[in-house]
Amino acid sequence: MKKVSSALGRSIPERPLVTVDVAIFTVLEDQLQVLLVRRPEGATEPFPGRWALPGGFVDVARDATLIDCARRKLEEKTGVAASYLEQLGSWGGADRDPRGWSTTHAYFALIPAPDPKARGASESTWLAADEAAGKRLAFDHGLILAAALERLRGKVEYTSLPAFLLPEPFTLPELQRTYELVLGRPLDKSAFRKRMLDGEFLEQAGVVQGGYGRSAMGYRVRDRERPTVFPRTFRSGEAL
Amino acid sequence: MKKVSSALGRSIPERPLVTVDVAIFTVLEDQLQVLLVRRPEGATEPFPGRWALPGGFVDVARDATLIDCARRKLEEKTGVAASYLEQLGSWGGADRDPRGWSTTHAYFALIPAPDPKARGASESTWLAADEAAGKRLAFDHGLILAAALERLRGKVEYTSLPAFLLPEPFTLPELQRTYELVLGRPLDKSAFRKRMLDGEFLEQAGVVQGGYGRSAMGYRVRDRERPTVFPRTFRSGEAL
């Protein structure tokens, strides 16, 4: 085993690179979108000019923990704090980065639609999630994005996650629309409303004027720290 | 940002330690048990003499990927391959290891009850999972074990995971017993059998003689690569 000598004079193995990447989702233009950044150009850079998930090296001087690091990356790129942030998993191996054996701790984040004029001048863009998943991304970020989408779509079947994609207060029809965008299929209005209101994770926040037609009740989530888990998935009896 | 110079002559940040730990579960003596190893003694060792999850540094020369590393640790400690291995998550921070900023990639594994006489002479032991979770383990392994138990118990509510804790072929009463041990509560026999057989993830493997009473049908899982996900959780309507 190849070893290097540590400051303490004991033998510590050679250390892999340690990075954090974040798949940041929002709903924009009636689409589920994900934030990508362009890798810097340059002969010494890995994957120059390719699209990648926002992320980078852990900074042992600034980041107390991995999730602090993820929060930092997120705020550097979007300027906002995530309304939802969870760990997706980690990937690591000898071949995923030409600079050496590397690991990444991947997170996935949900934020309400950002102010369109606040789009930073930096080399980043919001892209429809499925379109982004079709591109050849840097590193193994294609795999990571696919895993993030699968996790998001999976959890949307039985949790209140889409509530974190909307600015508050939101109406139940807006929330239903968000579920439908993520899942890619329509949901029954009556069943949807029953599930949301029986869950008791929403609180009323006054009536909201829509453009036309009857105005709707606005809602806020009661506990923004964790999503609600429903006892069943949508459309449980479809596969017959 | 503190940096060290790399072989390529470019500036690469200081690298955290990278380890892999595995929470290995089995059913032994009618209990859900987990494998712990004792940390080596010595003044320069972190947490000397404490119980810990099996694991250690990634070996960049031997391990092609993180999961390969997890498989290696598992086989070194148990002598067998896991029947189920999934990533649990990763933990990392400045304070979890006195040797410096460190990360661990945690996995959780299920194996059938090991041969009792094959218990290695090494400093390791099977312990009832809840008892182990009550101990003060090395590093943040208490947290990791708690997360593993929560994940296992959570998934057992709606997946076929317990099938990976049994040697094949097994009978439905044995499988039900395993579910009950993990969940810590009894399940209805009829509902249980309906769920298992309707799922079509088992195949018959000939009649098995029990000690007494009617003999039972033996089963094997059809696809040992992935567990079956049931559309609902057990006892969905309990909270009334």
Place this chain on the structure above:
DNA sequence: ACAATAGTGTCTGTAAGACAGTATTGG
């Protein structure tokens, strides 16, 4: 024959989906 264990049938309650109905708003 009896005890012990494996396996089945039947009833009931819950809750999701389908869908049609009512309510409230702006033009």
Place this chain on the structure above:
DNA sequence: CCAATACTGTCTTACAGACACTATTGT
């Protein structure tokens, strides 16, 4: 008053849980 949207009620169906029943084996 009409169109558009928000919201509610009722019916049906699927299925998990409860529990009693039958089946098969060893002693």
